[in-house]
Amino acid sequence: MSTPDVRTATPRDRERVVETVVAAFADDPAFRHFFPDDSAYVSSASSFAGWLFDKRVVHSTVWVVDAGNAVAMWEAPNRRGDAEGRTVPSEPDVPPDALARLGKYDAAVHPLLPSTPFWYLGVVATHPDHAGHRLGRLAMGPGLSHAQEDGLPAYLETTTALNVAVYRSVGWEVAESVRVGGLDVRVMRHC
Numbered sequence: 001m002s003t004p005d006v007r008t009a010t011p012r013d014r015e016r017v018v019e020t021v022v023a024a025f026a027d028d029p030a031f032r033h034f035f036p037d038d039s040a041y042v043s044s045a046s047s048f049a050g051w052l053f054d055k056r057v058v059h060s061t062v063w064v065v066d067a068g069n070a071v072a073m074w075e076a077p078n079r080r081g082d083a084e085g086r087t088v089p090s091e092p093d094v095p096p097d098a099l100a101r102l103g104k105y106d107a108a109v110h111p112l113l114p115s116t117p118f119w120y121l122g123v124v125a126t127h128p129d130h131a132g133h134r135l136g137r138l139a140m141g142p143g144l145s146h147a148q149e150d151g152l153p154a155y156l157e158t159t160t161a162l163n164v165a166v167y168r169s170v171g172w173e174v175a176e177s178v179r180v181g182g183l184d185v186r187v188m189r190h191c
Contacts, residue, residue: 009064016067101181108178155188
């Protein structure tokens with residue numbers, strides 16, 4: 001088996017990244033809370049994943065493994081906003097009820113994050129066809145390296161106990177938790 005290729009994503013990777021995220025999160029409690037309508041899941045989740053990608057790719061903080069079989073979308077400290085003349089809408093193009101759920105979730109989780117600079121792992125996903133090969137760990141590696149080089153902690157949140165165990169196995173620890181809309185959200189920290 002060849003060594004997986006890990007590289008910084010470009011806008012050309014958008015379609016495959018969105019496909020990977022939508023497939024990987026089809027049964028995720030948070031994504032299904034945001035987008036519960038089975039008939040609209042693919043459309044809404046695709047819009048949301050594309051919006052997250054667009055916000056981060058302009059800052060070179062999205063990494064893909066094997067051309068998008070796994071992806072990690074990071075947000076670096078002090079690198080928010082537009083870059084290279086590109087604008088990203090302030091909110092995703094999803095139905096109003098989904099936008100309300102996303103807003104409520106963010107309002108509950110945001111206060112649990114530090115007020116000091118940190119790296120934020122917004123999404124890490126492996127396409128189900130490639131799961132079980134630790135590609136997600138490879139995808140998150142460059143962001144963790146940047147956080148370490150900057151001397152800053154990294155944060156993420158998850159809503160599944162299985163993910164907590166996986167993240168703990170690579171150095172993440174639960175820092176805070178909150179219940180939002182029936183979801184048990186764990187904010188995890190990596191130092």
